Amino acid sequence: AETIALVALEQHQLSALMRARLWTVCGLSWHYRHDQNAALIRFDKALAAAIEAENPAFTAASLHNRAMVWEHTNQVPQMLVDTEEALRLYAEVGIVRHYASTLTKKARILHELGQYERAEECFYESRKLLLQSDASSFLVTCEAHLSNLYLDWQPSNGSILALKHAELALRAARPIGGSKLFMSLNQYSRAETFQGNARRGLELA
Secondary structure: OHHHHHHHHOOOOOOHHHHHHHHHHHHHHHHHOOOHHHHHHHHHHHHHHHHHOOOHHHHHHHHHHHHHHHHHOOOHHHHHHHHHHHHHHHHHHOOHHHHHHHHHHHHHHHHHOOOHHHHHHHHHHHHHHHHOOOOHHHHHHHHHHHHHHHHHHOOOOHHHHHHHHHHHHHHHHOOOOHHHHHHHHHHHHHHHHHOOOHHHHHHHO
């Protein structure tokens, strides 16, 4: 895919948006080959072209892609900056599903930073939006990570809330199957085990 994209990039008079799309193909190619430095160079070019094209939606998508690199290289502050800017742009253009899923990503970052209350707020805002839209795959991710937040944070009734959202994740994942079902089963197993139901946790694992 990258070879084809690079050939296309040699053509004259390509629009800025088309260049952004082609550089994104190149960046994803290197990202999935686990060369994050090479991916970052290409995502930077995609982002610059998207900004030149004055396309907020693709600019947000490019920031989201670059945040993936920051996540894999453990650059949490940079990941948060790009994610927050992507959120601003998705809100600007009114793409609710992408806004909500990116908000889940921001909540995960805040969780990692130990900012549990802010993470909880973001998860619940994301969850509210996802419940209002046909975005069950994103909802599974949100519910599972919200459950995980409560396991780590352990506020009052934390283990009960963790189990509740693990169950909700599993319910949303069953019609989807695949990796989402695996994610939800794994989280439900962890929540059951934390509640002291080790046998049930093992059964689910």
